[in-house]
Amino acid sequence: MVLAALWPRRLARYRRSFLPPSASTFSAERTRARLPRAFRWRRSPHHHFFRPITHKDEVHARFVTGGTGHSGSHIIPELIAAGHEVTGLARSDASAAALSALGATVRRGDLQDLDGLKEAAADSDGVIHVAHRQDLLPFGGMDAVAAAEIPVMLAYGEALAGTGKPLVVAGSVGSSGQLGRRATEEDPALFVDDEHRGTLRVRNVVETTVIGLAEQGVRSSVVRIANIAHGTSDRAGFLPMLIALANERGFAGYPGDGANVWNAVHIRDIALLFRLALEKGEAGRYWHAVEDEGIPFREIAEAIGSRLSLPAVSIPLDELMLPGYFGFMANIVTQSYPTSNVITREALGWEPTHPGLIADLDNGHYLPEGRS
Numbered sequence: 076m077v078l079a080a081l082w083p084r085r086l087a088r089y090r091r092s093f094l095p096p097s098a099s100t101f102s103a104e105r106t107r108a109r110l111p112r113a114f115r116w117r118r119s120p121h122h123h124f125f126r127p128i129t130h131k132d133e134v135h136a137r138f139v140t141g142g143t144g145h146s147g148s149h150i151i152p153e154l155i156a157a158g159h160e161v162t163g164l165a166r167s168d169a170s171a172a173a174l175s176a177l178g179a180t181v182r183r184g185d186l187q188d189l190d191g192l193k194e195a196a197a198d199s200d201g202v203i204h205v206a207h208r209q210d211l212l213p214f215g216g217m218d219a220v221a222a223a224e225i226p227v228m229l230a231y232g233e234a235l236a237g238t239g240k241p242l243v244v245a246g247s248v249g250s251s252g253q254l255g256r257r258a259t260e261e262d263p264a265l266f267v268d269d270e271h272r273g274t275l276r277v278r279n280v281v282e283t284t285v286i287g288l289a290e291q292g293v294r295s296s297v298v299r300i301a302n303i304a305h306g307t308s309d310r311a312g313f314l315p316m317l318i319a320l321a322n323e324r325g326f327a328g329y330p331g332d333g334a335n336v337w338n339a340v341h342i343r344d345i346a347l348l349f350r351l352a353l354e355k356g357e358a359g360r361y362w363h364a365v366e367d368e369g370i371p372f373r374e375i376a377e378a379i380g381s382r383l384s385l386p387a388v389s390i391p392l393d394e395l396m397l398p399g400y401f402g403f404m405a406n407i408v409t410q411s412y413p414t415s416n417v418i419t420r421e422a423l424g425w426e427p428t429h430p431g432l433i434a435d436l437d438n439g440h441y442l443p444e445g446r447s
């Protein structure tokens with residue numbers, strides 16, 4: 076009673092935290108997040124035991140978009156395990172349920188609601204943005220998907236300007252163009268011309284916009300994701316597409332001599348990199364989420380072929396033959412993307428620990444059982 080008189084609101088909140096959670100909101104992490112801070116426990120860095128949160132622990136509220144997707148569904152648990160409180164954007168009941176199951180608080184909304192995004196960003200201590208309007212792909216390709224990102228980035232800029240809060244956004248390797256050497260984190264995204272075929276033109280504008288927000292007092296950075304982001308949640312990436320093509324055609328194709336290199340990274344190592352960039356990345360920086368820095372395309376085709384008991388076959392570098400096999404990927408498969416991750420490792424202490432591309436092909440997700 077005395078406590079209730081002294082701290083009515085705090086006590087009410089404390090009592091509410093013991094009410095049974097609804098089915099859609101139940102999770103250990105979420106229940107923990109409802110407790111008054113002094114009553115919360117956090118997982119130790121060694122994950123062997125839990126310890127109470129002390130005054131030294133800063134619990135940060137993070138806003139994450141795309142939390143139901145391939146990368147976002149790993150980023151949210153990575154943040155929560157490190158002690159962050161996460162609010163995720165959900166545009167449907169199914170997405171809301173998926174975010175709750177990951178331990179995030181749900182904010183209903185859509186990427187088209189710029190005011191809502193501004194409010195969510197302003198309410199948070201930092202933003203990770205990995206959602207993208209893939210529904211626009213059939214109408215305007217990657218350019219349309221990327222163009223829809225620009226107003227979103229400007230909205231975040233308005234909400235976060237002058238705060239020094241972090242904004243970490245997904246980008247793509249290759250945005251610095253074909254340099255004839257390994258691209259580094261210091262190579263900016265290009266404003267492209269024909270010389271740099273294969274660069275995702277509008278996407279470069281998105282990256283440049285995000286980096287530019289650093290000048291407005293946002294701790295903004297871009298995580299450039301490798302060509303192949305592999306793992307058990309990979310449903311629509313290049314790797315499942317190449318496997319499907321090989322199955323369909325009866326052989327695994329590679330362009331020309333297949334000496335051009337692609338890079339790859341495990342999705343859980345990407346999640347770690349997003350967290351590190353959020354926590355300690357400097358403003359205006361590119362980070363390279365790349366583990367296998369350059370795998371000859373021929374090796375990727377051979378690895379797929381061997382697991383499907385299919386031959387790996389060269390596709391002539393011909394304007395009919397290449398699209399004949401690779402379809403809309405014809406321009407991309409001929410590109411070479413040697414990419415360094417040295418600066419990312421040194422500046423953020425990022426160390427990828429999960430399996431590389433060829434080993435991960437056998438994780439049971441990509442290939443039918445018995446063929447791996």
Ligand SMILES: NC(=O)c1ccc[n+]([C@@H]2O[C@H](COP(=O)([O-])OP(=O)(O)OC[C@H]3O[C@@H](n4cnc5c(N)ncnc54)[C@H](OP(=O)(O)O)[C@@H]3O)[C@@H](O)[C@H]2O)c1
Nearest residue numbers: 141142143144145146170185186205206207245300304312
């Ligand atoms: N995966 C790769 O290999 C790769 C490589 C290079 C770059 N990237 C870039 O990395 C980013 C993340 O890729 P990903 O593969 O993790 O994404 P993903 O699996 O395709 O997931 C997309 C996410 O965006 C959300 N979303 C789509 N439209 C939305 C809307 N209108 N409002 C709110 N949310 C919306 C989806 O939510 P719902 O659950 O509601 O659909 C989903 O959570 C993208 O920008 C992608 O271009 C990816």
